[in-house]
Amino acid sequence: MSQAGTTVTWAAQVLGGTKVFGSGEAEVRALDGVTVGFEQGRFTAIMGPSGSGKSTLVQCAACLDRLTAGRVIIGDVDATNLDERRLTRLRRDRIGFIFQQFNLLPTLTARENITFPADLAGRRPDQAWFDHVVDAVGLRDRLDHRPSELSGGQQQRVAVARALVGRPDVIVADEPTGNLDSNSSAEILDFLARATAEYGQTVVMVTHDPVAAARADRVLFLADGRIVDDLVGPTRELLLERMGTLAR
């Protein structure tokens, strides 16, 4: 594994992660002993063909799913053996999510969607930080609209704001641009990149779009449940070339 230095802080780590679905004949090994760390304040993209295990990896890393074997550590907390309740709290407080389908709550306004995790925890969000994030994603005048009144790009910006406003240890984005046009995609990627650069936010993004992955600091390639490549400072050309190699 390539590591930037000796004093690296890991926002999230998966150690020897193995995930098996089904059993016997139908057994599928989605992750096969993956060990990976996501450095704090960096933007990591995960690529790989369909079925390579990239979604499973982030879902396990985000504590949405449990590994069959191996450990997951979020910040300084070993999440491997936490019970359902603690795991839920961990997600709420230390992980932010951005989904392909935006997945906003339709009955809540944009503002309420953004503060939803904080409300769940019964916390008042940090008003100054909230304002800052809202201005950054340009939602100031849309805060009292419901998701159905927003465009796709705007909805995804709400989702980004929702993830950012809680200052989680790690933001997990699963194909965040998959449902967006190229303009909106570029906007969202800008936000994610700025979040890492300006606020030191850790972002892990699954994507199969090399344009999107090129915005990351580092790109991991997965195939058959293993990490097969690890690029730091990728360019679009480099990525296309690696993808070509992998496809072969």
Added chain:
Amino acid sequence: MLRFAVRNLRAYAPRFVATALAVVVGIGFMAAGLMLTGAMKSALLGSVDRQYASVDAAVVSLIDFEGVSPGVSPAALEQIARTPGVAAAAGELTAPVRILGEDGTTRASRTVGRAWIDDPDLNPLEVTEGTPPTDGVVLDRRTADELDLAPGDTVTLATPIGRITRPVVGLSSFGDADSIDDGGTVSFAPDDALQVLGTEARGWEAVLVRAEPGTTALDRTLATELADAYRVVGGADFRTERQALTAGVVDVLRPVLNGFAWVALFVAGFVIANTFAIVVTQRRQELALVRAIGGTPAQVRRALLAEGVAVGVVASALGIVAGALLSAGVVWLVGRLGYRLPGAGLSVTPLLVFGCLAAGTVVTTVSVLAPAIRAGRTRPVEAMRIGAVDRSGTSTARAVVGGTLLALGLACLLGVRLGGWTSWLLGPGALVLFGGVIVGGPLLARGFAVLLRPATRPLGLTARLAVDNTVRNPRRTATTANALVIGLFLVTVVTTSGEAFKSWATGQLDALSASDFIVASAGAPIDDEVVEAIDGIPGVRRTAPVRTTVSASTTTGQTPVSGADVELLRETTGLEVVEGSLEEVAAGGAAAVVDFSTLTLGSLGGTESGSGTTGGGAGGPPGGESPFGPGVGLGDAVAVTRPDGTVESVPVAATLRARIDSLTLGILVSEETLTDLLGPQPVNLVYVRTEAGAAEDVGVAIDGVLQDFTGVEVVPGNFLGQIVGQVLDFLVAAVNALLGVSIVVALVGIVNTTTLSIHERRSELGVVRALGTTRGQVARMVVGESVLVAVLGTVVGVGCGVLVGWVLVGALGDGSVPFSLNPARVASIVAAGLLVGVVAAVAPARRAVRVDVLDAIRAT
């Protein structure tokens, strides 16, 4: 398309379970009612037929009024027996007796004493052991078995003439059954029966006649022979008359039970419509696909209707099975309580099966109609869209129509109560109001949420989300709540108006108690010994024995005629004369009658306020036209029918204020006049007045005196109030229990809607969970949603119920009945409604909590 429907049913079977359940409950109840009453009726009719199988003619009194009719004299029986063509004649006589233990305690309380019929053909009973009761009594097999008695033993009995002992000489059976009477039978020799069952003065209840073979027109012969002093009935007519008497209960019971079943089915209709609407939404993509590849709207509609019919038929069939189980359960339960329902089996007729199937299927099909039509309108392009969440809005048309109906209904009801409009508007007003609730339901749901939203703030986000979720589809929420509204509305109307009438009626009746105790018999005479014993009790100031019989004909039918020592009676009960004087009545040859103009709901209560005694019901609303028939006043005459059928006109010398005592008396004459008119009559009513403060001790003492006598009951002077109170309480409880069925159906509806809406929102729940909502929070949200629907239904239902109850009480009581709302009762109805919400949420909440986060997110 039929195959499509069948496949769908199979694929979506679980979703139809709740629909089916609603129908099963309704039809099950209907079937059980029909089966039970059917079995009871056929059993009752059958046993009447068996009992009087060989009766070719019967002779009864000209006047027959619930067992207090004068009977057929023993001399007449002899005359009948001698008539040519009569093979055998026997007197029928029954009275309640109790079998006592050696220490005087009751061992069997519901036994019937009967006169033995010597002619074996006429006698429905057979001796199975020992001999007929020539010098003792015969017990039925079951009673003897249960009490461990056998021929040769001696038995102590409480009878209308007091305690007696008789040797047991034999055991009897009634065909295959042990006893002809539910509670057991004690048969006496005919002469013994006349003495013991205490009707010597009156004779036989009826004389049963068997004809010589080949005799025709025996009834005509007998009528001539008896000179029309009695009524002669042919055998078949007699059986029909007796059947009408015994089966009358069933004929009343059946439509009542059916009515409740229809309410339950009506509620089920809402549940079915809702479930299908949701299922259609969930299958929108699939339906759109059918449309896209060439299915016509009509085909889509037909497919859904076919599904509805199939569900209806299957559920109705299951309902019939459930009904059979339910009635078997009822029979078993009643048996455990020590009663035997007539009719051991359940009667399942093809008509019943067909009727129940038809009812369930029709209700289901009609309810599916609207969702099916909507499904037919699915646009093919929707096949290409992702996700299907049923959304419904609230249109302006709906707001206008619903609002108008609500306003109109309210106006009618308030007009009746406050504006003095005709009470005929009550029914239509309530219906229109209800229509408004149904049409305007979605708006109510929306308004309700708007109102509640601020209130949820302190309760946190889950409560807020729960409120919001209920208005995502106001129409669905409203339909679900409406199912509950119907049941709770009816429960509230019944409870509040029943409560108001009860407290009013008991209050009024209590105020009217004049005598402290009334000793009354159920038709049988009260032994002189009893009257003397009561008179001798320390603390008794006066006792007034009264001989009452039914004989007087008025324009509306028969009323009681009572003979008594008028002065003594007046002192004991405090009869109040409106016009005329009781002295003339006491002197004989004249009668006192109730002045019915004093019997208006207002004046019956207003003994103090209605002090304008001379006017006779002055100021009362339409006086005189009471339910007892037009009043006969001073100077008029009443017609009394003598036992021989001739009519005697008796002048009215006094009118009495309508009080409980005077109403019980009917037409009051002196004892001599009564004997003169109707022959010697036994005492069957004794009024007792006690010294101040002695009432309680006297009551205990009277109970002691009556211990050995059957058929006589002592009731406190305010017994009517108590009885009316108990009857109303019982009615309210019974009606509410029956309405409970419809609330169960509504519960099924809420479970259904909540479950399906959770299914619909799976991905959303997944997101919420991913973002860190704990399982507890999700469960609370779902419970909140369900409770809110229940609250909506409860508030609307109870609110409308209280309103209609209030108007109803006002209309029926002409404003004289105060509407008293019992907060505890209303609170318990509300609590029941909320409980429904919580219970309904249990299963859906578990499902919601189990949603797999990853699955849910992927499923988008």
